[in-house]
Amino acid sequence: MVAALGHANNTAANLKARITDRSAVIGVVGLGYVGLPLAMEFVHAGFRVVGYDVSQRVVDLLMAGQSHIQDVPADAVHAAVASGKFLATTLEDQLHACDAISIAVPTPLSKTRDPDMAYVLSAADAIARQAHPGLCVVLESTTYPGTTRELLQPRLEAKGLTVGQDIFVAFSPERVDPGNPLYHTRNTPKVVGGITTACVEVATALYESCIDTVVPVSSPEAAELVKLLENTFRAVNIGLVNEIAIVCDKLGVNVWEVIDAAATKPFGFMKFTPGPGIGGHCIPLDPHYLAWKMRTLNYKTRFIDLASEINSHMPEYVVQKVADALNDVRKAVRGSRVLVLGVAYKRDIDDVRESPALDVIRLLQEKGAIVEFHDPHIAEFRERGQVFTGVPLSEEVLSGADVAVIITDHRTIDYQRVLDTAKLVIDTRNVTAGMRPTKARVRGLVDHSDGRYERRRVSR
Numbered sequence: 001m002v003a004a005l006g007h008a009n010n011t012a013a014n015l016k017a018r019i020t021d022r023s024a025v026i027g028v029v030g031l032g033y034v035g036l037p038l039a040m041e042f043v044h045a046g047f048r049v050v051g052y053d054v055s056q057r058v059v060d061l062l063m064a065g066q067s068h069i070q071d072v073p074a075d076a077v078h079a080a081v082a083s084g085k086f087l088a089t090t091l092e093d094q095l096h097a098c099d100a101i102s103i104a105v106p107t108p109l110s111k112t113r114d115p116d117m118a119y120v121l122s123a124a125d126a127i128a129r130q131a132h133p134g135l136c137v138v139l140e141s142t143t144y145p146g147t148t149r150e151l152l153q154p155r156l157e158a159k160g161l162t163v164g165q166d167i168f169v170a171f172s173p174e175r176v177d178p179g180n181p182l183y184h185t186r187n188t189p190k191v192v193g194g195i196t197t198a199c200v201e202v203a204t205a206l207y208e209s210c211i212d213t214v215v216p217v218s219s220p221e222a223a224e225l226v227k228l229l230e231n232t233f234r235a236v237n238i239g240l241v242n243e244i245a246i247v248c249d250k251l252g253v254n255v256w257e258v259i260d261a262a263a264t265k266p267f268g269f270m271k272f273t274p275g276p277g278i279g280g281h282c283i284p285l286d287p288h289y290l291a292w293k294m295r296t297l298n299y300k301t302r303f304i305d306l307a308s309e310i311n312s313h314m315p316e317y318v319v320q321k322v323a324d325a326l327n328d329v330r331k332a333v334r335g336s337r338v339l340v341l342g343v344a345y346k347r348d349i350d351d352v353r354e355s356p357a358l359d360v361i362r363l364l365q366e367k368g369a370i371v372e373f374h375d376p377h378i379a380e381f382r383e384r385g386q387v388f389t390g391v392p393l394s395e396e397v398l399s400g401a402d403v404a405v406i407i408t409d410h411r412t413i414d415y416q417r418v419l420d421t422a423k424l425v426i427d428t429r430n431v432t433a434g435m436r437p438t439k440a441r442v443r444g445l446v447d448h449s450d451g452r453y454e455r456r457r458v459s460r
């Protein structure tokens with residue numbers, strides 16, 4: 001027992017020393033929105049980094065010094081490759097040279113909204129095949145509590161390696177916020193939970209090499225739950241504020257005015273804004289990982305279910321607003337030209353995954369509308385086996401549309417020009433507030449035009 005402990009201490013100490021003197025080789029499995037920025041941070045910290053991805057396209061692009069991730073400039077990738085510090089590869093055996101490996105592969109949901117762990121399992125199997133004593137493996141993909149201990153640990157131990165002695169296993173949630181100009185991988189605090197004390201110590205040392213603040217917690221389950229709490233908190237609060245928007249619409253009260261005034265309270269209130277729905281790889285999906293886990297324990301996570309119900313209804317609510325606005329000018333949705341402005345799931349990024357714009361477009365098409373889109377960050381995207389190609393924001397396109405629907409409030413769109421040129425505008429983000437509605441009739445997510453509240457009063 002004492003000998004085993006001494007062995008574990010030595011192995012951990014050796015690995016930490018190799019991290020400190022930067023002789024450790026770091027692996028990153030999955031080079032997407034999360035993995036590529038992380039790999040670049042390790043390179044900047046002075047490590048040699050092996051980026052392993054199953055996509056030949058991604059690997060070829062990176063090795064040619066280009067970047068497929070908006071927040072990572074091509075220059076940074078080019079410099080990392082040219083310095084010999086960064087190798088992107090599809091060859092799994094390159095992972096054998098690594099002393100520490102972070103896993104950042106997708107964790108989507110199946111059609112029945114259950115966790116799809118196929119990517120994590122395949123990454124874990126690949127690492128297990130290449131594992132050796134003195135390796136640290138950290139899962140970063142968002143997942144349900146128990147994944148690190150129940151799926152990752154046994155695969156590594158099947159190689160005869162004991163976790164906490166020969167190898168070190170931890171979970172550290174990724175918090176990257178694509179498009180955020182202030183917070184990025186380095187200055188966003190990183191939570192780490194290890195299977196054993198040695199595991200959390202090694203993983204903490206690893207991330208302290210390239211992240212400003214590392215926050216150790218007592219277990220991988222706590223770290224897994226931290227991420228789910230953060231994103232459930234956002235999903236629930238967005239659900240609440242979307243419901244308040246519907247409430248304000250029924251009352252004829254300006255929801256934006258209410259939120260801005262509430263946000264003047266210096267304590268006990270945090271501002272969330274309503275919109276056409278939620279998107280991205282995180283907020284619409286992550287809470288369902290927790291809901292699924294709790295279903296296995298016969299517990300129903302009611303806040304998650306309710307927020308999901310309200311948020312996923314928002315695209316239908318927007319389409320109803322479009323239909324009402326067209327109706328007011330004696331037009332039907334069928335045959336009307338609808339210009340969707342912004343298809344990314346949030347402002348200033350190029351990601352359409354789970355974007356509410358996709359549902360809005362589908363619902364409008366189902367009603368017979370002729371839908372076009374413009375997005376300064378997205379030239380085309382694929383959805384339901386169809387390729388959608390964007391149109392330029394020309395005078396012709398703007399004035400030719402029966403209605404323009406602002407779904408994503410990208411900062412580079414000239415909204416005054418949209419108001420000056422379009423016949424009718426539905427602004428789901430309140431981005432045209434305070435602008436001159438010179439030509440277009442503008443309708444928001446909420447109808448609070450004069451006198452509506454009066455019509456809703458109940459006399460007692």
Ligand SMILES: NC(=O)c1ccc[n+]([C@@H]2O[C@H](COP(=O)([O-])OP(=O)(O)OC[C@H]3O[C@@H](n4cnc5c(N)ncnc54)[C@H](O)[C@@H]3O)[C@@H](O)[C@H]2O)c1
Binds near residue numbers: 054105140143176
């Ligand atoms: N995108 C975000 O804003 C964000 C933020 C925080 C956390 N996360 C979480 O991080 C994880 C990764 O998300 P992402 O947005 O970076 O995904 P992504 O789709 O951008 O990138 C994942 C990459 O992994 C590769 N890959 C898939 N299977 C692999 C395998 N078996 N081996 C090696 N590579 C493989 C894919 O080819 C792809 O390049 C998810 O769990 C997600 O929930 C994402």
